[in-house]
Amino acid sequence: MAITHPSFGTLPDDRIIIFDTTLRDGEQSPGFSMNLEEKLRMAEALAELGVDVMEAGFPIASPGDFESVLSIAKHFAKDGPVVCGLSRTAPADILRAAEAVKPAARKRIHTFVSTSPLHMRVKLRLEPEQVLELVTSSVSLARQHTDDVEWSAEDGTRTEPDFLCRCVEAAIKAGATTINIPDTVGYALPEDMTRIFSMVRERVPGADRIILSAHNHNDLGLAVANTLAAIRAGVRQVESTINGIGERAGNASLEEIVMALRTRHDAIPTRNAIVTERILRTSKLLATITGFDVQPNKAIVGRNAFAHESGIHQDGVLKDKSTYEIMTPESVGWSDTSLVMGKHSGRAAFRDKLRSMGYEIGDNQLNDAFRRFKDLADRKKVVYDEDIAALVDDEVVRGHDRIRLTALTVATGMATKPTASITLEVDGQPRDGVASGDGAVDATFNALRQAFPHEVNLKLYAVQSVTGGTDAQARVTVRLEEDGKLVDGQGADTDTIVASARAYVHALNKLLVKRQRTEPPAVLRA
Numbered sequence: 001m002a003i004t005h006p007s008f009g010t011l012p013d014d015r016i017i018i019f020d021t022t023l024r025d026g027e028q029s030p031g032f033s034m035n036l037e038e039k040l041r042m043a044e045a046l047a048e049l050g051v052d053v054m055e056a057g058f059p060i061a062s063p064g065d066f067e068s069v070l071s072i073a074k075h076f077a078k079d080g081p082v083v084c085g086l087s088r089t090a091p092a093d094i095l096r097a098a099e100a101v102k103p104a105a106r107k108r109i110h111t112f113v114s115t116s117p118l119h120m121r122v123k124l125r126l127e128p129e130q131v132l133e134l135v136t137s138s139v140s141l142a143r144q145h146t147d148d149v150e151w152s153a154e155d156g157t158r159t160e161p162d163f164l165c166r167c168v169e170a171a172i173k174a175g176a177t178t179i180n181i182p183d184t185v186g187y188a189l190p191e192d193m194t195r196i197f198s199m200v201r202e203r204v205p206g207a208d209r210i211i212l213s214a215h216n217h218n219d220l221g222l223a224v225a226n227t228l229a230a231i232r233a234g235v236r237q238v239e240s241t242i243n244g245i246g247e248r249a250g251n252a253s254l255e256e257i258v259m260a261l262r263t264r265h266d267a268i269p270t271r272n273a274i275v276t277e278r279i280l281r282t283s284k285l286l287a288t289i290t291g292f293d294v295q296p297n298k299a300i301v302g303r304n305a306f307a308h309e310s311g312i313h314q315d316g317v318l319k320d321k322s323t324y325e326i327m328t329p330e331s332v333g334w335s336d337t338s339l340v341m342g343k344h345s346g347r348a349a350f351r352d353k354l355r356s357m358g359y360e361i362g363d364n365q366l367n368d369a370f371r372r373f374k375d376l377a378d379r380k381k382v383v384y385d386e387d388i389a390a391l392v393d394d395e396v397v398r399g400h401d402r403i404r405l406t407a408l409t410v411a412t413g414m415a416t417k418p419t420a421s422i423t424l425e426v427d428g429q430p431r432d433g434v435a436s437g438d439g440a441v442d443a444t445f446n447a448l449r450q451a452f453p454h455e456v457n458l459k460l461y462a463v464q465s466v467t468g469g470t471d472a473q474a475r476v477t478v479r480l481e482e483d484g485k486l487v488d489g490q491g492a493d494t495d496t497i498v499a500s501a502r503a504y505v506h507a508l509n510k511l512l513v514k515r516q517r518t519e520p521p522a523v524l525r526a
């Protein structure tokens with residue numbers, strides 16, 4: 001039976017709603033935090049990818065979270081995604097979420113409470129009947145602010161079946177239009193999904209009028225398998241994140257679910273609105289913003305996901321790609337024509353290239369990116385799409401930076417104490433620093449601390465190459481810690497030391513933004 005939903009109208013039986021929680025469940029995992037600009041950029045990319053619902057944050061969690069949800073809510077028109085804010089059951093919590101999503105053309109409040117015996121006893125210290133009352137009161141209050149209300153049974157897969165059905169029934173009666181049963185701790189097996197969702201559909205009055213939703217964590221590596229099982233059991237909304245980021249082992253990965261549905265349409269005949277060709281681009285943007293690349297063998301978006309190393313496989317693929325490829329790399333955004341531009345390419349061609357890669361950037365950023373592209377093309381024989389993406393992301397990420405790296409010279413070698421001299425521009429004013437160190441990177445970071453004195457802890461320094469070859473760009477991630485708060489910075493350049501300096505400066509800029517948001521206190525002093 002087709003369901004009529006306040007945000008989506010009448011939904012065909014086979015339509016799967018893709019709910020993205022990269023900006024909420026994904027962002028709340030350690031090291032993955034994003035600032036407002038980064039969230040907005042990610043939100044735009046997710047909308048272009050075609051997600052139906054975007055969980056933009058947990059508004060009561062912090063002023064920063066509230067501001068992000070509010071800004072994202074203002075950003076999208078009617079043809080954009082439904083913007084969702086998370087809340088617990090307390091009225092203040094729900095009202096904060098309601099206020100944050102209010103400007104959205106299409107808005108949702110997602111309210112949740114734990115329903116498992118363990119969580120109710122230990123975490124909530126409430127009796128089941130009290131929890132049941134909270135289900136009704138929270139959903140009813142949320143419904144006063146929007147017709148699109150989702151209710152979640154936290155730790156749903158470890159909840160007593162009878163109690164789960166009573167809670168779901170209460171939520172539906174109070175006006176919930178989506179019912180989500182999360183596998184919060186990643187404990188369930190695919191057959192549990194079948195059992196739980198079939199039970200709810202059979203036993204709960206009104207379950208045929210609402211959308212059932214699955215939200216699976218990946219502690220046993222089963223999040224995607226469980227999500228597919230849930231769809232087969234009648235679930236029509238799936239909650240997931242790009243690259244599978246999220247609490248602990250993460251959430252079900254959006255790209256894996258979507259490509260499983262597309263590739264195995266024969267077995268699970270459904271449809272959704274994801275533009276799969278934008279998957280890789282979105283995945284890479286998230287990696288650039290957070291500083292965490294996916295592992296090379298990650299399905300769909302890992303560097304090796306479509307690489308054929310063994311002779312037998314290569315031979316087969318050369319004869320017919322389908323011998324070893326179950327989907328085409330192009331279908332998820334890997335381009336065959338990676339080799340693209342050279343030093344003779346002009347500005348117009350560069351802009352066209354960016355458009356074809358999905359970038360729409362303003363004139364100032366285009367000029368800066370083009371200058372860096374020319375510089376790169378002078379140094380590097382072959383400029384690949386990945387190189388262009390790395391430098392544009394680098395440029396865009398830095399759009400509003402207060403500190404800019406303007407010059408760097410490093411003298412190093414065997415039997416020489418490495419020395420770095422650096423020039424920064426801080427709020428438009430030049431600042432110089434010269435220092436030595438244990439290696440070129442250490443000397444550079446010391447020089448940076450001279451030019452812009454600050455006290456923070458360096459928690460992580462990681463280097464990856466953007467493409468192959470000795471002239472490849474290095475992408476460096478630097479993680480800094482101040483007052484228990486972590487920020488990651490990224491930088492890309494063919495020179496690893498320059499990339500390192502860019503990454504450090506990027507992280508410092510993020511700390512400055514954090515300081516503005518959380519004043520007082522902050523140790524950082526310029």
Ligand code: KIV
Nearest residue numbers: 112152154155182184
């Ligand atoms: O994992 C979980 O239970 C959640 C809920 C808040 C939906 O993220």
Ligand code: ZN
Nearest residue numbers: 025182184215
């Ligand atoms: Zn979760």
